[in-house]
Amino acid sequence: MKKIGLDVGSKTIGVAVSDSLGWTAQGLTTIKWDEKKIDSAHDELEKIIKEYDIQEAVVGLPKNMNGTIGERGEASQRFADYLREVFNLKAVLWDERLTTMAAERVLIEADMSRKKRKKVIDKMAAVMILQGYLDANQ
8 A cells, every 4th residue: 555755844745655565655746835725736646646546645743842733733734634535545644853854964964955955855854754654654
């Protein structure tokens, strides 16, 4: 069963997909969207969900360092609800604390320029979210 990993920001959504066995996550794309219009990424998401036969979504849940859920976390919860209702997917929220910083570190260590990092950071964070979930559930 293939899964999709999503790093949901206010302007972009990083997207990763799993292999059929659910062992590895691969970065796919970054979708530009408007968080105020929750369905603004609908067409691109629908295309990915159909093309990759996605059955489950793993949505990054940005908790505060003390474990509480703030405004960004609430936005991720709303997006997970949207995925359940509109695409009929099982949607799991996965603690994503520090994934963007970890992704940034990996890209810096790979000697990627700041301009190139900006283009792929959300996709890399989605990979880390999904891979963390896959590793924990094997």
